[in-house]
Amino acid sequence: MRDWPYEVFPTGWYQIGYSAELQPGEVRPVRYFDRELVLFRTEAGRLALLDAYCPHLGAHLGYGGTVVDDCIECPFHGWRWRTDGSLGTIPYDPEANRRVRIESWPTREVAGLLLTWYDAFGREPFWEWPGITEFLDEENFYPIFPQGADHIGIRKIIPQSPVENTPDFEHFPFVHGAGRAGNPITWEEKEHYLRTRISFLFGAHKAKTWLTPDGPVEGEIETEAWGLGLSNARFTLGDFVTSQLTATTPVDAEHSELFDTITASREPGDSGPEPTGKAGKMITFQKGQIRHDFKIWENQRYVEHPPFAGREAEAYASFRRWSKQFYFGPDGESAPGAGGGQQAG
Ligand code: FES
Ligand SMILES: [Fe+2]
Structure with a gap:
């Protein structure tokens, strides 16, 4: 909006879809908060929202990624990532222990809605949405x-x-x-x-x-x-x-x-x-x-x-x-390095 004074997205819970529209095994590329993300549901029904890019060589997990058990498998070389963003397995080097992970976003399912949490200051959710x-x-x-x-x-x-x-x-x-x-x-x-x-x-x-x-x-x-x-x-x-x-x-x-x-x-x-x-x-x-x-x-x-x-x-x-x-941190400060609405950290 013209003349809008704040540089960060407001803190809070946001809808990212409907429960009924994301079945077990489904993977969807989404874009929110100026970030490329991948939304998926494991076979066991667990919801996950991760940054989209595979740390290995940068494939977008939302385009061709598949759910395998409780992981999403990268379409490029098959590395598997858990819902918390940690590395599951590397299929062609199962012993490897790479210290890499993908940023994972808090998610909730309340009253038929899928939600994620955003905070420019990196705080974990400090309230819950009660639903309607x-x-x-x-x-x-x-x-x-x-x-x-x-x-x-x-x-x-x-x-x-x-x-x-x-x-x-x-x-x-x-x-x-x-x-x-x-x-x-x-x-x-x-x-x-x-x-x-x-x-x-x-x-x-x-x-x-x-x-x-x-x-x-x-x-x-x-x-x-x-x-x-x-x-x-x-x-x-x-x-x-x-x-x-x-x-x-x-x-x-x-x-x-x-x-x-x-x-x-x-x-x-x-x-x-x-x-x-x-x-x-x-x-x-x-x-x-x-x-x-x-x-x-x-x-x-x-x-x-x-x-x-x-x-x-x-x-x-x-x-x-x-x-x-919703635009300021716990002590009334602006987000560190605020600008262009990027999330800190
Ligand atoms: S880019 Fe994802 S496994 Fe290689
Ligand atoms: Fe109105």
């Missing part, structure tokens, strides 16, 4: 996979932008066609976690809409953010709940891969796998809504000291203060 309650509750909500798993792909968007919607009560009418702005109720910060609630009049100024057939309904939007990589919006209208997780994973300093994962309350009596009725409509509608934000995020420049008006001033100031923690 609705994604795990298939009795009351539709499964997220496949209909609720939206691969948005790579966009010119940085992780800060989607989460900066949190303090932005005034953009709803302009960007999302809402009849009214939202009204803040709660603002709670706890270290890497931020939760807010706003009240929202769904279907404002309209006699009826598909979502509000009996006229406007006072509902609520609850947002939760865990760092800047993962943020959820929970829309509640009476007993109808929709949960939408936006995941923004940096690819390079300007681009991220976005995943949008969404589910909604089951239609009464429907236990099938596919969202139907109001839930199906809401999921389609919300997939469209997030895309309305893109044209703003992809083209805006960063304004460090905005001339605020009205209620946004306080909320934005709080948000900017909270979000700063």
Whole structure:
């Protein structure tokens, strides 16, 4: 983003795919955080993310590498690497003990999502992502996979932008066609976690809409953010709940891969796998809504000291203060040798 002041990618957990899309034995080349990486799952089901290049002669393990037992075998000369990046075996010199290893990245699988951890200061994960309650509750909500798993792909968007919607009560009418702005109720910060609630009049100024057939309904939007990589919006209208997780994973300093994962309350009596009725409509509608934000995020420049008006001033100031923690080290320092968004170490 033009005028963006920080040189490192923010610290935190980031989505790198869906559990259901990486089967045992699968190998995939991926690129995040300005690094070439290889993602794979062992036959026993273990997930691994390693730097892509084989230390021997530099082959990219993501192109032709294969899973053999609990290792990935290099396509060039068959050296085998374990999920922690250590050397398994060299097929033509089994006695050799080379002190080489590949950098391995922390991974997790939570609520159907594959995650990795990034920290420019080299710290191990110091929080865990709890997941989204609705994604795990298939009795009351539709499964997220496949209909609720939206691969948005790579966009010119940085992780800060989607989460900066949190303090932005005034953009709803302009960007999302809402009849009214939202009204803040709660603002709670706890270290890497931020939760807010706003009240929202769904279907404002309209006699009826598909979502509000009996006229406007006072509902609520609850947002939760865990760092800047993962943020959820929970829309509640009476007993109808929709949960939408936006995941923004940096690819390079300007681009991220976005995943949008969404589910909604089951239609009464429907236990099938596919969202139907109001839930199906809401999921389609919300997939469209997030895309309305893109044209703003992809083209805006960063304004460090905005001339605020009205209620946004306080909320934005709080948000900017909270979000700063993800760009600095434990003692408030910038990353050693920060520049171009490279990970230290
Ligand atoms: S480059 Fe990987 S085994 Fe030779
Ligand atoms: Fe928005």
